[in-house]
Amino acid sequence: MPIIETKNLKKVYSEGDTKTFALQNTSFSVEDGEFVAVMGPSGSGKSTLLHILGFLDEQTSGKYLFEGKSFSDHSEEEIAHIRNAEMGFIFQSFNLLPRINVLENTKLPLIYSNVPESKWDNMAREAIESVGLTHRIDHEPSQLSGGEKQRAAIARALINKPKIIFADEPTGNLDSKSGKMIMEIIEKLNEDEGHTIILITHETYTAEHAQRIIRLHDGEIISDKKVRHRHSARKEEFKK
Amino acid sequence: MNIRYSFKTAISSLKTNKVRSFLTILGIVIGVTATILIMSIGEGAEGLILNQIGGMGADIVVIRPGKEPSGPSDMADTLFADSLKPRDVEALKRKNNVPDLVDITPIVIVSGSASYKRETYRPTIFGSDAEFMGKMMNLHPEEGAFFDEDDIKSIANVALIGSKVREELFGEENPIGKNIKIKDKSFRITSYLPAHGQTTFFNPDEMILLPYTTARLRLAGINHYHEIVTRASSPEAVDRMIQDIKMTLREQHKLSPTDKDDFFVVSQQGLVDQVKTITSALTIFLSSVVAISLIVGGIGVMNIMLVSVTERTREIGLRKSLGATKKDILLQFLFESMSLTATGGVISIILGALLSYATAFILTNFANLDWQFSFPVSAVAMGLGVATSVGLIFGIYPARQAAEKSPIEALRYE
Numbered sequence: 001m002p003i004i005e006t007k008n009l010k011k012v013y014s015e016g017d018t019k020t021f022a023l024q025n026t027s028f029s030v031e032d033g034e035f036v037a038v039m040g041p042s043g044s045g046k047s048t049l050l051h052i053l054g055f056l057d058e059q060t061s062g063k064y065l066f067e068g069k070s071f072s073d074h075s076e077e078e079i080a081h082i083r084n085a086e087m088g089f090i091f092q093s094f095n096l097l098p099r100i101n102v103l104e105n106t107k108l109p110l111i112y113s114n115v116p117e118s119k120w121d122n123m124a125r126e127a128i129e130s131v132g133l134t135h136r137i138d139h140e141p142s143q144l145s146g147g148e149k150q151r152a153a154i155a156r157a158l159i160n161k162p163k164i165i166f167a168d169e170p171t172g173n174l175d176s177k178s179g180k181m182i183m184e185i186i187e188k189l190n191e192d193e194g195h196t197i198i199l200i201t202h203e204t205y206t207a208e209h210a211q212r213i214i215r216l217h218d219g220e221i222i223s224d225k226k227v228r229h230r231h232s233a234r235k236e237e238f239k240k
Numbered sequence: 241m242n243i244r245y246s247f248k249t250a251i252s253s254l255k256t257n258k259v260r261s262f263l264t265i266l267g268i269v270i271g272v273t274a275t276i277l278i279m280s281i282g283e284g285a286e287g288l289i290l291n292q293i294g295g296m297g298a299d300i301v302v303i304r305p306g307k308e309p310s311g312p313s314d315m316a317d318t319l320f321a322d323s324l325k326p327r328d329v330e331a332l333k334r335k336n337n338v339p340d341l342v343d344i345t346p347i348v349i350v351s352g353s354a355s356y357k358r359e360t361y362r363p364t365i366f367g368s369d370a371e372f373m374g375k376m377m378n379l380h381p382e383e384g385a386f387f388d389e390d391d392i393k394s395i396a397n398v399a400l401i402g403s404k405v406r407e408e409l410f411g412e413e414n415p416i417g418k419n420i421k422i423k424d425k426s427f428r429i430t431s432y433l434p435a436h437g438q439t440t441f442f443n444p445d446e447m448i449l450l451p452y453t454t455a456r457l458r459l460a461g462i463n464h465y466h467e468i469v470t471r472a473s474s475p476e477a478v479d480r481m482i483q484d485i486k487m488t489l490r491e492q493h494k495l496s497p498t499d500k501d502d503f504f505v506v507s508q509q510g511l512v513d514q515v516k517t518i519t520s521a522l523t524i525f526l527s528s529v530v531a532i533s534l535i536v537g538g539i540g541v542m543n544i545m546l547v548s549v550t551e552r553t554r555e556i557g558l559r560k561s562l563g564a565t566k567k568d569i570l571l572q573f574l575f576e577s578m579s580l581t582a583t584g585g586v587i588s589i590i591l592g593a594l595l596s597y598a599t600a601f602i603l604t605n606f607a608n609l610d611w612q613f614s615f616p617v618s619a620v621a622m623g624l625g626v627a628t629s630v631g632l633i634f635g636i637y638p639a640r641q642a643a644e645k646s647p648i649e650a651l652r653y654e
Contacts, residue, residue, distance in 0.1 A: 076565060083560075085563070089562070095557075095558045109562045111245050112563035
């Protein structure tokens, strides 16, 4: 069973009489452990698609099954639990809470989980270590560089060891060096830890780190291909 | 989300906006402090008044002429009412009319000044039975003896004076056997009292006591009494005695069953009940004023919480994307508003205690009142309870607004 399966997915925003088709007849599936990039220019519907896949929004029509079940099969609490335990989100603008340090930011998903509080500290430290941010553990977001903020956000996304990680333009606000480092971490999550990754980007270069690229245009899939010549941030000469 | 963590989150978010948090709870603090102060002062005042009434004696019943006063204008009527006649006193004295009555004296109040040689003084002049008055108020002459039944019967021009009267008129001179003048009539001093101090109803030090017959006939020139004071055989007999007194006097005054009493009785229990009615009415009135201030304070809290929810829209979106349920978000903001107002409650309890103590201190030391500082436990419970409920009630709407936000719109919010 694929982890993600969509069929004729459609999302329509209506404002007054005008209707905007953010997604139309989108059908594809993603297997467990895949690394898929969703590409397209702005306004192509890629963020809308990510929101639907992340159970943050509901499609207007069509079908979306996450692990065989759709949004409407779940109660509000179950949806929250799925977002908490099985999905991880990485945002372009990091979305770290100001005035609390990296450790506390990383712990945030745990307070909504069933994990006992005694384990929170160790789990958070482990996640922070895996993104190489242990030396910044007591720093507040305002004291971090862009790349460090995104690493903190990745630590937060993977603390609950989710099956799937949704990354929405994770390098969009970063310089190329930090961007590379973020991509290296994301690759590692996919290859070493076996997380399924859905990466949203508008840059071909970034997209080519993935195994497969789905291109969107005006809400429709115009191509869905395996990447022949993958880039790998991990194999390039790269110093921390 | 567990309670301890919710609490921690709430406190840390309130701390980031210290000044705003403080200003927000100021309204609550003022309201709750005022309530605590009112409760404490109310209790203190009631204690003070009840203490003084207690000094009257549980077995004493005072009969006054006129209708029972229900307002200040009725009080004036009482002063001019003349329904208590000398023959009423004789009727009440008869054992078969009022079997529980053991002591009785009419009271005549005379206004005027007293003079001796060139000294003049304006005392409180009473006519009554000196022995009963002495017994009731625990007065003993420093020199001489109380005038007796014979003096009353013979309408003797004799007087008993208080220490202040003696000091003002005689100085160091011994007043016994001397004559003072009241309204151009001479009265011989037969005894005087040592210094006593203020009591609830009057100050014995400033008193001149005459036989009630003398005061009524020679000074006031009236055919009625201003008051009749009676004593029952025991405090338990008071209620029965009051019934007998009422029956006797109604009969004496030939009142038909439909007529209202043209007199009324005052007993310690009656006064206690009255004081309690008055203080509880005052407390209710003041509490309703305070309730309004709490509503105003609560609206302030609601306003700030709404601002806070809007400011933190992205945070709400993020928390939802990380797995927060609507309930989690609702509780987070409710906890925040309740922590805010509960903090106000704690501050109010401390402030309220300090202010009540200061009030008690000032009243005891500068107003010479026997004021007991009392800080009821109920005030502490009330302070915390009311403050927290205000946070709950006025926090629900903003918290619901937060909980209902759609995660993607919240995440997109700039």
